[in-house]
Amino acid sequence: MTNNMIRVALIGSTGYTALEVARLLLAHGKAELTVATSRSDEGKPLSEIHPSLAGRCDIALQPFDPEQIAKQADVAMCCLPHGASAESVRDLASAGIRVIDFSADFRLSSVPLYEQWYGVTHPWPERVGNVVYGMPEFFAQEIATADVVANPGCYPTSAIMPLAPLVRAGLIQTDDIIIDSKSGVSGAGRSPKLGTLYCEANESISAYSIASHRHGPEMQDLIHRISGKTVDVLFTPHLTPMDRGILSTMYARPELQKGDTVESVKARLMAELRETYRDQPFIHVVDHLPATKHVVMTNHVQMTVRVAGPSDAPGRVIIVCAIDNLSKGASGAAIQNMNVMFGVDQMMGL
Template structure:
């Protein structure tokens, strides 16, 4: 049985990891840490785990954790996470890191967007991105896996194959995303209080959200093409889920109609994900309820315009931000790292 440590156990992603592990036939949660709630039962912090998880929270002591677990799920915020990941690796553990500390390809890019000095700079650009649909071979042997961001997952999945195939204009990509409030974390914030978030939808971090460069960086790594992405996130009054509506200009050959373009893009997506159990290219319009509480992704394409003048392609992609956008992806990565069925527990 694979033994799992949960590092930073009080947030929503940690709860989701613990919930998924209760149904995993090849892994079990053996350690859970918290800097502020040592000694408390994990089920006291997350009452929905009552009767399913009786672990008490402990302090972060890497050598002790390594004696009790084979892999760590590190659910700490950026900046704080990298040093803890290094300490765990030095203690002989393999780690799935939920923060952004190892996702980007350069220290300069990370420090520009996150505004902190990286504590383990030599590993930036040398950690595999945790998207098994593209990087399974590297994940299988990795000591550290950078778990993807939630918004980037909803954009990279549909965009990377189309960019790689040369089907879209790389310099004109608009990603418009709506996320549930859990994406902002569990710590109290003015904008996520009930009276602030209920009955409204609001854009934020326009042209300045840190997930924009992650989308560009990873699409480039997968496709080999440099892209320009204009990303706008929105907060919506729901618990969980992300719906991304993506606008691109197709590269149109002479005589291609909107129907032809749409079919070609859908075919490319279906070809790319034909053997992937969690990615579904669908004819209907995806919505967040279609994928809620699952590790599944639904995507589709529509093309506007006329036969004489095809217009933009509109790609719609839905994920659960806490599952495929975070903890489900981490379980999937863990399964690949240890040679288990990638779908186990999911």
């Protein structure tokens, strides 16, 4: 650190999550961007790639050189796609710089699980299952001293935050959990793809990767790590015509107690969530139905619970959670993790 400022390196600066990190750092106060790397646009000012930064962040893009970056920065935010990220994370960590990895390369507990879902051989297998999951609401102590942090996936954040405490407390059954999520198009990244072209995505909602999305195992893995219980989730993501935001609607069966009503089950689940997140400044257990508009452009999470069925026979628990995929689902979470790693107020810049 110089002048008490945390020096931040952005790796893969031309993408959406990198832009969001740069934007948040402009208002941070205790952290500054000192390095931005790019394979494709070396030498150009960052603001040429992201015009919204013009006149505010004109740092020149440089090639990826871990030894050099370690001299210029205290922490690297690695905003690369999964598969490509792991090698860069390994090289940065070996050069002595702390790393926050935005990809899924270090999120899962085991190499076989990673290789089964990502279809690539992991280049740093000894660290898989040995990197803290960057969710300070559950793992702040480990994050504070970590050399590498695995920033959570966007959909998993919206599911793990409400489900893990309820599973841990034994309030919902562990099988038959359905997670139905809708994401804005920025969740797919900035590289052009057929499905994210305007005429494909606008005025349309579509499901994709049914029963085969890689975030299903991430949700199961992390709920297990937090609750100690094995859960079975069925996850369906949808692409929606919004720039950003995720709304997840989740269905589970309650563990009933004698005399339970719809109202008593709802009260018990809401009380558990409120107690879990009582001291967490970004997590809000609300009475209203959360919407993406309530949280976009913020690091805040809103969640609530409803219960369906005749009043004396509660059937299904319905949980609704809203986040911003680029903020608490990616770059905001990374800034929060960085704050915890460097011992500053976790809300700084957020």
